[in-house]
Amino acid sequence: MPPETVRELLERASRELAAAGVPEPGREARLLLERIAGIPRTRQLTEPDAEVPPADAARFRQAVARRAAREPFAYIVGRREFYGLELVVGPAVLVPRPETELLVDLALARLAPRRARPLRVLDIATGSGCILVALLVHLPRAFGVGTDLSLPALRVADANLRRHALRTRAGLVCTRWAEAVTGPLDLVVSNPPYVATAEMAGLPPEVRHEPRLALEAGPEGLAAYLAIVPHLRRLLAPDGLALLEIGAGRGGAVAGLARAHGLEVLEIRPDLAGVPRVVVLRRAERR
Numbered sequence: 001m002p003p004e005t006v007r008e009l010l011e012r013a014s015r016e017l018a019a020a021g022v023p024e025p026g027r028e029a030r031l032l033l034e035r036i037a038g039i040p041r042t043r044q045l046t047e048p049d050a051e052v053p054p055a056d057a058a059r060f061r062q063a064v065a066r067r068a069a070r071e072p073f074a075y076i077v078g079r080r081e082f083y084g085l086e087l088v089v090g091p092a093v094l095v096p097r098p099e100t101e102l103l104v105d106l107a108l109a110r111l112a113p114r115r116a117r118p119l120r121v122l123d124i125a126t127g128s129g130c131i132l133v134a135l136l137v138h139l140p141r142a143f144g145v146g147t148d149l150s151l152p153a154l155r156v157a158d159a160n161l162r163r164h165a166l167r168t169r170a171g172l173v174c175t176r177w178a179e180a181v182t183g184p185l186d187l188v189v190s191n192p193p194y195v196a197t198a199e200m201a202g203l204p205p206e207v208r209h210e211p212r213l214a215l216e217a218g219p220e221g222l223a224a225y226l227a228i229v230p231h232l233r234r235l236l237a238p239d240g241l242a243l244l245e246i247g248a249g250r251g252g253a254v255a256g257l258a259r260a261h262g263l264e265v266l267e268i269r270p271d272l273a274g275v276p277r278v279v280v281l282r283r284a285e286r287r
Contacts, residue, residue, distance in 0.1 A: 013025075014026045088156055121187045126146030233263060
């Protein structure tokens with residue numbers, strides 16, 4: 001079989017991805033050719049008749065087949081950008097999402113006056129470690145701990161901490177939520193599972209490739225908050241903050257749960273789509 005050209009590979013890949021229902025198949029084909037075969041998009045446009053080495057073409061076709069099966073793009077290329085940082089990702093962890101960057105924004109804004117202090121940060125259900133990594137990069141004197149029940153997820157988090165030279169300022173603990181952690185802490189963050197069991201079947205095909213443990217949260221989508229929120233008052237320093245990402249429709253229930261456990265709700269911030277996305281909490285004063 002003679003070597004295939006850039007044009008031939010892209011045309012075939014675009015047709016395959018379109019038939020599988022992948023959004024923007026042409027764009028995805030070009031991105032895959034760039035990341036898998038190392039052919040920049042500028043060269044794809046200026047040299048469409050260039051022949052692609054057979055080994056590179058084979059890797060590209062395999063990647064296209066995986067994407068046509070609706071495996072997340074990030075799993076195929078093994079990387080994902082979050083908060084301007086390139087992170088390692090894989091099937092053991094959720095793909096970091098832009099909505100979660102709001103949590104990092106809010107945490108950094110509220111901690112800005114204390115940025116020069118040696119802050120203590122806890123990331124519950126850290127997964128890829130994306131939140132913890134972003135916070136530690138922007139809080140140069142902070143020390144962080146990430147917890148997760150999944151050892152494979154913690155291996156990914158460890159790779160990301162090492163990738164950004166943060167391993168000396170972070171620890172990782174395999175535990176259920178925050179059960180093995182003590183305070184006092186200046187900041188507790190979490191993007192826990194919040195998909196109700198009945199909603200799992202309706203998730204997009206790509207999301208159904210992600211770890212169920214990191215998605216499913218019981219019949220009401222609240223199981224993780226029921227496990228995490230009761231620990232927050234004991235974990236937080238008197239001036240500490242907790243920021244929890246929430247799913248659509250969960251804000252009222254999480255706020256009520258927080259108040260019942262001695263916490264004050266400072267705000268529930270919506271994301272750019274207007275969906276309430278992050279609950280900001282602190283210890284309420286005892287009456």
